[in-house]
Amino acid sequence: METVILVVVIALVVIGALGGLIVGSRKRKQLPPPPPAAPDITAPPAEPHVGDEAETPREEPRRTIEEVDLPEGSAGAPVAVEEPPSLVEAPAIEIPEPTAGRLVRLRARLSRSQNALGKGLLTLLSREHLDEDTWEEIEDTLLTADVGVQPTQELVERLRERVKVLGTRTPDELRGLLREELLNLLGTDFDRTVKTEPEASKPGIVMVVGVNGTGKTTTTGKLARVLVADGRTVVLGAADTFRAAATEQLQTWGDRVGAFTVRGPDGGDPASVAFDAVKEGKEMGYDVVLIDTAGRLHTKTGLMDELGKVKRVVEKHAPLDEVLLVLDATTGQNGLVQARVFAEVVDITGIVLTKLDGTAKGGIVIAVQRELGVPVKLVGLGEGADDLAPFEPEAFVDALIGE
Structure with a gap:
């Protein structure tokens, strides 16, 4: 009986040991990996890290426009075509008012x-x-x-x-x-015509000088209008290179009447611009070259010397036909001091009096002619484009004393 019990116990121990081995082996067995999660289409693509190999680009077959399926409802729909930007039209060329009798009209x-x-x-x-x-x-x-x-x-x-x-x-x-x-x-015996027709060959060369603030650049532009009104072709030389505004202003005046403007870099050599303007005028066959010089303070000796240099450089092409001094009529006797110094440097041949409409001091016409021995040839009577008029002594005196 004891033997039978012992056999039963041994059998139970053996069965228990075998069951433990089976259960342990099951626990140690690796489970299969879970299925991959669906990609998140809203997440940004992962950026490559340092050391990652770049993927070789793959060429995908291109489809022609006939093979591309259009979305429903788009068949036959008009395609919007962007129109090219409209070109900026060039400013219309103005026809200046005739100069004959202009002083009488004003x-x-x-x-x-x-x-x-x-x-x-x-x-x-x-x-x-x-x-x-x-x-x-x-x-x-x-x-x-x-x-x-x-x-x-x-x-x-x-x-x-x-x-x-x-x-x-x-x-x-x-x-x-x-x-x-x-x-x-x-004086009624002065020749007050602006000399723009040289005897030898054109173009006529006119240099405009004066101090700052007299309206010199504006006067040069208005003089271009006077010449164009008289049927002349004009080249403008923007030799006032120290003021960018003066160059732009002269360019605008020229564009309005179809005059050709020669300009140089800001702060460049004024004599070089003047030289190029005369050269262009000769090569293009223009009638007149107008050279606007920088406004010189008559107390600055170096600047006045430079003005003399501009004159000498221009005369390498041809002699100057006119040197017009622009004076502000409101400056009175101080204008005579300016006139004296300019006359010593560049041999003034004529005077332009500006702002004559804004002062009762018309006697400056008499004084400046007496001082320089040269005639007043043009007078500025306002801010209008055609308010520069040839000076006519009879019309001036009649306006001075009234009817």
């Missing part, structure tokens, strides 16, 4: 600001008794109008003689008397 504007001188003189001369005090007032009126000391003394002396001989003094007689004497001072 006479009303001139007389509004100038006839204070004429009316003042006529009022004084119409007094019943012309005593010494009255003649002193006449002198003061002329000096205030910037006629100048010497011309004033000459005018008063002649007026005294003629009034004494005349005896009776009706308004018409006084007006005629004053008109004659003013014309005598202005």
